[in-house]
Amino acid sequence: MTHNGEVAIRTEDVRRHYVMGASTIQAVDGVTLEVRAGEFVALLGSSGSGKSTLLNLIAGLDRPTAGAIRVQGRDLAQMDAEELARYRRHTVGMVFQSFNLIPTMTLEENVELPARFAEVDRAERKELVRASLERVGLSARSTHRPSELSGGEQQRAALARALVNRPSILLADEPTGNLDSKTGTEILNLIREFNVSLGMTVVMVTHERTLAEHYAGRMIFLSDGKLAGNGDPR
Amino acid sequence: MKTRDMLELAARNLRESKLRNSLTTLGIAVGVASLVAMLSLGVGLQELASNRLTRSGLFDQIAVYSRPEFRGFRGNDRRDGGNPGEKRDLRPLDEAARHEIEKLPNVVEVFAEIRFTSEVRFGEKSQFTFVGGLTPSSRSSEAFEKMQGSFFSGPDAEEVILQTQFAKTLADRPETLLGQEVTLRYAERQALSGASGGAGATAGAEEAGFSVVRRERKVRVVGIIETEPFSGMRGFGRGGIFIPINVAEKLGPVAMSSSVRELMRTSSDTKTYQTLMVRMSSPTHVEAAEQAIEKLGFSTFSILDAMRNLRRFFAVLDLFLGIFGSVALAVASLGIINTLVMSVLERRREIGIMKALGASDKDVRRLFFTEAGSMGMLGGLLGVALGWAIGKAINFGTNIYLARQEFPPETIWLVPWWLVGGAIGFAVLVSLAAGLYPASRAAKLDPVKALRYE
Numbered sequence: 202m203t204h205n206g207e208v209a210i211r212t213e214d215v216r217r218h219y220v221m222g223a224s225t226i227q228a229v230d231g232v233t234l235e236v237r238a239g240e241f242v243a244l245l246g247s248s249g250s251g252k253s254t255l256l257n258l259i260a261g262l263d264r265p266t267a268g269a270i271r272v273q274g275r276d277l278a279q280m281d282a283e284e285l286a287r288y289r290r291h292t293v294g295m296v297f298q299s300f301n302l303i304p305t306m307t308l309e310e311n312v313e314l315p316a317r318f319a320e321v322d323r324a325e326r327k328e329l330v331r332a333s334l335e336r337v338g339l340s341a342r343s344t345h346r347p348s349e350l351s352g353g354e355q356q357r358a359a360l361a362r363a364l365v366n367r368p369s370i371l372l373a374d375e376p377t378g379n380l381d382s383k384t385g386t387e388i389l390n391l392i393r394e395f396n397v398s399l400g401m402t403v404v405m406v407t408h409e410r411t412l413a414e415h416y417a418g419r420m421i422f423l424s425d426g427k428l429a430g431n432g433d434p435r
Numbered sequence: 436m437k438t439r440d441m442l443e444l445a446a447r448n449l450r451e452s453k454l455r456n457s458l459t460t461l462g463i464a465v466g467v468a469s470l471v472a473m474l475s476l477g478v479g480l481q482e483l484a485s486n487r488l489t490r491s492g493l494f495d496q497i498a499v500y501s502r503p504e505f506r507g508f509r510g511n512d513r514r515d516g517g518n519p520g521e522k523r524d525l526r527p528l529d530e531a532a533r534h535e536i537e538k539l540p541n542v543v544e545v546f547a548e549i550r551f552t553s554e555v556r557f558g559e560k561s562q563f564t565f566v567g568g569l570t571p572s573s574r575s576s577e578a579f580e581k582m583q584g585s586f587f588s589g590p591d592a593e594e595v596i597l598q599t600q601f602a603k604t605l606a607d608r609p610e611t612l613l614g615q616e617v618t619l620r621y622a623e624r625q626a627l628s629g630a631s632g633g634a635g636a637t638a639g640a641e642e643a644g645f646s647v648v649r650r651e652r653k654v655r656v657v658g659i660i661e662t663e664p665f666s667g668m669r670g671f672g673r674g675g676i677f678i679p680i681n682v683a684e685k686l687g688p689v690a691m692s693s694s695v696r697e698l699m700r701t702s703s704d705t706k707t708y709q710t711l712m713v714r715m716s717s718p719t720h721v722e723a724a725e726q727a728i729e730k731l732g733f734s735t736f737s738i739l740d741a742m743r744n745l746r747r748f749f750a751v752l753d754l755f756l757g758i759f760g761s762v763a764l765a766v767a768s769l770g771i772i773n774t775l776v777m778s779v780l781e782r783r784r785e786i787g788i789m790k791a792l793g794a795s796d797k798d799v800r801r802l803f804f805t806e807a808g809s810m811g812m813l814g815g816l817l818g819v820a821l822g823w824a825i826g827k828a829i830n831f832g833t834n835i836y837l838a839r840q841e842f843p844p845e846t847i848w849l850v851p852w853w854l855v856g857g858a859i860g861f862a863v864l865v866s867l868a869a870g871l872y873p874a875s876r877a878a879k880l881d882p883v884k885a886l887r888y889e
Binding site for chain 2: 257260262263282283286287289290291295297301302303305306310314315317318319320362366
């Protein structure tokens with residue numbers, strides 16, 4: 202939507218193969234695509250199509266078997282573990298279907314975690330946490346633990362956590378998969394707001410085409426690890 | 436991640452599973468406690484033994500003889516070549532030699548071994564016994580620990596201390612002798628200065644004569660002791676009565692062991708000694724002093740070798756006690772490994788989340804290390820306290836037992852500072868080693884798999 206045309210993410214013939222016993226599973230099999238800065242892209246496909254694997258590759262959680270993933274000009278495939286960790290700290294924020302908040306920590310502490318890893322000063326950290334929680338409307342629940350919150354609130358907390366280090370890219374893996382449709386809509390509205398007002402590049406994996414059509418600026422279809430289509434929903 | 440954040444996270448993780456972590460920490464504490472208790476017992480016993488032995492006077496004393504005493508053994512082969520050094524061998528143990536020895540480093544005192552027979556009279560009763568001279572420093576002997584009365588009022592006081600058994604032969608209740616006067620009747624040696632005058636210019640010291648005169652001296656009883664002080668090095672007889680060494684020297688008695696040869700020698704104006712006792716400031720200086728004295732031309736004797744063997748015994752004892760203690764700590768470290776491996780399994784997902792949020796492998800490894808180290812530190816501190824308490828209890832129990840046996844209380848258990856620091860350090864080290872495997876396992880965890888793990 203408000204993308205400025207610069208390429209934020211570029212995958213070049215990316216492959217990710219898993220060897221399982223005698224057979225090789227080609228989860229991602231030669232995907233080349235581009236996401237421009239500020240774009241909201243939905244990755245669609247049935248389960249097992251490789252969309253989550255592709256997202257993990259872009260997130261720097263996984264390494265491609267072959268090919269290159271260039272984010273802001275740097276190839277993730279060439280980075281060492283330490284550089285990848287730094288990339289995950291500063292460049293991308295992630296939300297998951299199952300929220301992945303640490304149950305023993307309060308919301309505040311959960312949101313603070315990426316800032317701790319990024320070695321942000323204590324005072325500044327407090328301010329970042331406060332601002333992030335405020336942005337998702339959870340200021341009042343900051344000292345609660347995840348188990349004391351509803352699913353929607355937990356996903357909002359996860360969004361606040363993904364936001365705290367002010368990354369330029371938001372990666373969302375089925376963010377509404379565990380939520381009812383009303384709450385799911387709330388979450389997607391928040392993500393769209395980040396995309397619009399903060400200018401974050403968003404790549405969202407989903408299998409709900411209607412949601413993707415409504416929120417995403419562009420849809421990329423995957424099937425059996427390969428690109429199956431690429432289209433503007435409007 | 437910054438160290439402070441690391442510590443905070445580790446602390447909150449440890450607090451999260453309180454029961455498991457406190458049981459693990461307790462395991463380390465018990466291991467450290469047994470290590471501390473065992474080693475302190477070893478150290479305490481060693482300290483006790485060395486103190487006792489040092490105070491027994493066995494190990495810080497050197498007996499010095501003039502060489503000719505031993506000539507009988509090796510004299511023949513020495514004489515073969517008409518050894519010109521013979522003169523030196525015959526060096527007398529006289530005042531000059533005594534001063535020379537006194538000047539050697541770490542020598543506390545040099546005194547003559549004076550012991551002679553005397554008749555002791557008290558009222559109607561009369562007994563023969565050995566009289567021994569005591570130096571002022573012998574006050575530190577353990578023999579005076581349970582003394583009745585007091586030590587000599589001064590180095591030249593005409594006072595005596597009686598040995599209990601002997602005192603009983605003078606009075607049914609020895610303590611009644613305190614403050615009383617007893618009479619010593621002994622033989623004094625007097626040089627006959629003009630006796631050899633007729634021999635002219637060749638008259639040497641050896642040709643001088645002497646006479647033995649009976650003397651009497653009244654002395655006051657000031658103390659009664661159970662055993663003879665520093666009896667270990669005394670060659671013969673048990674002393675029944677002790678006088679200050681200065682007084683003994685003035686009495687000029689005929690020494691017990693005086694050989695004819697010595698009698699001849701000592702009849703001259705120059706005073707010589709049969710044996711000189713040298714007391715060192717510490718047993719560790721004995722060896723060097725012995726060598727130095729032998730260089731001066733005298734023979735020496737000490738019981739240093741026995742001490743060396745004793746130290747070896749304690750080194751072995753410490754080693755064994757340490758091994759037993761370490762076994763307990765090894766068991767405790769298995770507990771740490773188990774706890775942390777369980778924790779890695781349990782926190783797989785959490786580790787995955789942390790990695791997804793930007794934690795590096797190093798961060799994760801350090802976090803687990805910090806947790807292991809903290810448990811070790813805490814367990815170490817707790818263990819030292821526990822070990823200290825165990826030792827205190829052992830000490831307490833031992834002293835109750837000793838008191839029943841009518842012995843004075845002893846410290847058989849000692850925790851030196853090096854042991855406190857060492858035990859805590861060791862606990863931390865063992866814990867870190869135990870954390871090595873779980874930490875690297877956590878660090879290597881694949882975040883994608885870990886996040887999928889439910």
